[in-house]
Each structure stands twice: as C-alpha cells, then as structure tokens.
Amino acid sequence: MKLITRDTDYAIRILCFMVEEPNKIFTTKDLVKKLNIPYPFLRKILQILHKNNILEAFKGKRGGFLLKKSIDEIYLLDLMNIFQGKFSLSQCLFKKKPCPRIDSCKLRKKLKKMEGYLLSELKRISLGSLLK
Amino acid sequence: MKLITRDTDYAIRILCFMVEEPNKIFTTKDLVKKLNIPYPFLRKILQILHKNNILEAFKGKRGGFLLKKSIDEIYLLDLMNIFQGKFSLSQCLFKKKPCPRIDSCKLRKKLKKMEGYLLSELKRISLGSLLK
DNA sequence: CAAAATGATACTTTTATAGTATCATTCATA
DNA sequence: TATGAATGATACTATAAAAGTATCATTTTG
Ligand code: FES
Ligand code: FES
Numbered sequence: 001m002k003l004i005t006r007d008t009d010y011a012i013r014i015l016c017f018m019v020e021e022p023n024k025i026f027t028t029k030d031l032v033k034k035l036n037i038p039y040p041f042l043r044k045i046l047q048i049l050h051k052n053n054i055l056e057a058f059k060g061k062r063g064g065f066l067l068k069k070s071i072d073e074i075y076l077l078d079l080m081n082i083f084q085g086k087f088s089l090s091q092c093l094f095k096k097k098p099c100p101r102i103d104s105c106k107l108r109k110k111l112k113k114m115e116g117y118l119l120s121e122l123k124r125i126s127l128g129s130l131l132k
Numbered sequence: 133m134k135l136i137t138r139d140t141d142y143a144i145r146i147l148c149f150m151v152e153e154p155n156k157i158f159t160t161k162d163l164v165k166k167l168n169i170p171y172p173f174l175r176k177i178l179q180i181l182h183k184n185n186i187l188e189a190f191k192g193k194r195g196g197f198l199l200k201k202s203i204d205e206i207y208l209l210d211l212m213n214i215f216q217g218k219f220s221l222s223q224c225l226f227k228k229k230p231c232p233r234i235d236s237c238k239l240r241k242k243l244k245k246m247e248g249y250l251l252s253e254l255k256r257i258s259l260g261s262l263l264k
Numbered sequence: 265c266a267a268a269a270t271g272a273t274a275c276t277t278t279t280a281t282a283g284t285a286t287c288a289t290t291c292a293t294a
Numbered sequence: 295t296a297t298g299a300a301t302g303a304t305a306c307t308a309t310a311a312a313a314g315t316a317t318c319a320t321t322t323t324g
Contacts, residue, residue, distance in 0.1 A: 003133070003221045003243060006282065012239065027300065040284050047302070060291025063300040076239075089135045106262045107144065107208075111135060114253055121246055130238045138313065159269065172315050179271070192322025195269040 003118075004076075008083040010037050010045055012076070015054070015127055019071045025064040045083075052082050072128035080122065087122070089115040135250075136208075140215040142169050142177050144208070147186070147259055151203045157196040177215075184214050204260035212254065219254070221247040 013035055018026055028043050035042070046065055050057040054074060055065040080087055090111035092101075101108075145167055150158055160178060164171050178197055182189040186206060188198040212219055222243035224231040234240065 001135070001216065001219065001221060002223070002225075002281095003246070004225070004239075005280095006225050009225045029300090038283065041282070043301080044283080050301085057301060058291085059289070059301045061297095061299045062292060063290080065301085084133065087133065089133060091134070093134075093136070093138050093141045106264075107257075110253070110257055110262075114135070114250055117249060118246055121242070125239075125242055130242075132238075134312095137311095161269090170314065173313070175270080176314085182270085189270060190322085191268095191270045191320070193266095193268045194323060195321080197270085 004080065005084050007041075007045055007048075008076075008079050010035070010042070011049060011079050011083060012127060012130070013037075014042070014045065014049070015067065015071060015074060016131055018065075018067045019127075019131070022067055025058060025062075025066050027064040030064070048082060052078075054078075070128070071131070072126050074127045075123060076125040076127070076130075077119070077122040087115075087119060089118070136212065137216055139173075139177055139180075140208075140211050142167070142174070143181060143211050143215060144259060144262070145169075146174070146177065146181070147199065147203060147206060148263055150197075150199045151259075151263070154199055157190060157194075157198050159196040162196070180214060184210075186210075202260070203263070204258050206259045207255060208257040208259070208262075209251070209254040219247070219251060221250070 014031060014037075017031070017034060018024075028039065028046060031037070031046075032039050032042055037045075046055065046057075049055045050065065054067075054069055056068045057063070057065055077087065090108050092105065092108060146163060146169075149163070149166060150156075160171065160175050163169070163178075164174055167174070169177075178187065178189075181187045182197065186199075186201055188200045190196055190198070209219065222240050224234055224237065224240060226233070231237070
C-alpha cells in the first residue's frame with residue numbers, strides 16, 4: 001500500500017533539488033539530466049507545480065521554472081493533495097452508495113482516528129524538514 | 133487512498149455476520165442473500181478465508197462454511213495481510229531498484245514511524261471489538 | 265448415481281497510476 | 295522580424311492493481 005505516489009515523490013525530489021540553487025531558473029531539460037525522471041512526465045509535474053503556485057514559470061527562450069515558495073512553507077501534505085487528491089482513509093466501500101451504517105460504523109470511527117493521526121503528522125512535514 | 137480494500141471489507145462483513153449464529157454452517161448462497169456480495173467473488177473470499185484457517189469448510193451436499201475462530205481472535209490486520217499482502221507504507225519508489233538513499237532518507241524514516249503507529253492500532257482491532 | 269456443495273485455478277473487466285505526444289503560445293535574440 | 299527554445303493546455307496510451315467472473319474437478323449426502 002502506497003501512501004505516496006510516484007508523482008508526489010518526484011515533486012519532492014524536484015523541489016528538494018531546486019532549492020540547492022534557489023534563484024536559478026531550471027529548464028525541464030536541466031532537471032531531466034539530474035533527476036532521472038522521464039522528460040514528458042517531469043514536464044507534466046512541473047506544469048502542475050506551476051499551476052499550484054509552487055513554481056514560477058517563464059515561457060520562451062531562456063525560460064524555465066523558479067522556486068516560488070520557501071521550502072519550509074511547502075508541506076508534504078500539500079503535494080499529496082495536489083497529486084493524489086484529498087487525503088482520506090475512511091470512505092466506506094459499501095457498494096458505492098452512501099452507507100446506511102455510516103454513522104454508527106465502528107470501523108469507520110477507528111479509521112477516522114488513524115486518518116486524523118496521519119494528517120496531523122503529514123501536516124508537520126515540510127520539505128525543509130526532510131533536508132535538515 | 134484506501135487502507136482497506138473491498139475483499140478485506142467483505143471478509144469483515146462475512147465474519148461479523150456469521151458470528152451471529154456461530155455454529156451454523158453457511159453456504160455461499162446463504163451469504164449472498166444476506167450480504168449483497170456477488171456470488172463468485174464471495175466464493176473466492178470464502179475459499180481464501182478457509183485456506184487461512186479462519187473458516188472450516190465442508191464439501192458436498194449440505195456442506196458450507198463454519199466459523200473456526202472466535203471473533204475476538206481475528207484481527208483486522210490478519211485480514212489485511214491475507215487479502216492485501218503485508219502492510220507497508222514506506223517502500224521507496226525510486227525507479228524500482230533499491231534506493232541508494234534508503235538508509236539515510238528522512239522521508240522514509242517519517243513514513244516508518246507512521247507505519248509503526250498504524251500497525252500498532254490495527255493490531256488491536258479485533259472483529260469482536262467492531263461489534264461491541 | 266445425482267444433486268449440491270466446495271477446491272483449484274485461470275480468466276476478464278474496471279479503475280488508478282504512470283507515462284507519452286502534440287499543437288499552441290510566448291519570449292529572447294540574431 | 296523570423297527562428298528556436300522554452301512552457302501551456304490537453305488529450306492520449308500503457309501498465310499495474312483491484313474487482314469480479316467462469317469453469318471444471320472433487321467431495322458428500324440422500
Ligand atoms: S460499513 Fe459503511 S461506513 Fe462502515
Ligand atoms: S528516496 Fe529512496 S528511501 Fe527515500
């Protein structure tokens with residue numbers, strides 16, 4: 001079971017790499033060379049990071065991407081939300097319909113609790129904290 | 133993101149249902165009627181529960197399945213292991229090869245910690261505890 | 265022996281993840 | 295001002311995992 005998918009993982013690596021030269025504009029090609037991520041996939045991820053305001057983008061010749069936020073302001077949970085959708089462990093699987101037991105269900109309550117714990121942990125993990 | 137897949141979930145329902153008449157031998161058909169699970173899928177799940185020693189199976193006419201363990205001895209984590217494989221959140225995604233950073237990686241360490249917490253919680257959840 | 269059950273196992277469908285391709289737009293600069 | 299080097303937008307394809315189906319063999323009871 002994966003808590004973190006590949007695109008989130010790549011995003012982490014990209015950002016952690018970029019912060020080493022925080023004022024440099026990186027092209028997709030630059031990053032491909034360093035990070036071993038396939039060019040078109042990397043491109044997609046960069047575009048998404050841009051749309052989500054984490055990177056600044058410059059079009060045209062000499063363009064590329066620039067880190068927009070401090071690495072200490074970017075949290076793992078943000079990236080997970082961006083690439084994996086809202087984090088939730090406790091959806092009932094009962095035949096897709098909303099479950100009749102949904103309020104009383106003990107299992108759901110326990111899952112909610114775990115979900116709460118994970119969220120609180122994930123909230124605290126900034127990319128900065130992964131590098132220190 | 134799902135912590136619990138459909139087959140595990142169905143297994144929980146099956147066992148929680150069977151415990152209401154702990155000495156009754158249930159056929160697959162009996163359970164289909166009550167549990168709204170497609171017949172062949174239910175059958176597969178029952179076969180797996182049997183192989184894993186949670187149900188006793190009787191072949192032939194008048195056969196069926198009988199709960200073999202007390203519901204208080206069956207833990208959610210057991211079912212997850214059976215249907216979902218060994219629980220692990222913290223595998224590195226780095227290009228499938230074992231990752232060079234695997235020992236020093238901070239992210240992995242944090243995931244390991246969360247994994248540990250989840251395991252400890254899951255270990256404590258018996259099916260019995262979901263019913264009380 | 266026939267009917268009614270499970271055993272074993274292989275197959276198919278659906279969904280999610282991972283990855284690719286392509287044309288449009290922008291910008292620097294020769 | 296045309297060209298090439300970059301991103302924007304978006305649609306597509308491939309792979310893997312989950313969910314579900316099908317089928318023939320075996321066992322048991324009546
Ligand atoms: S069975 Fe539906 S929420 Fe638990
Ligand atoms: S990058 Fe491989 S274990 Fe973290």
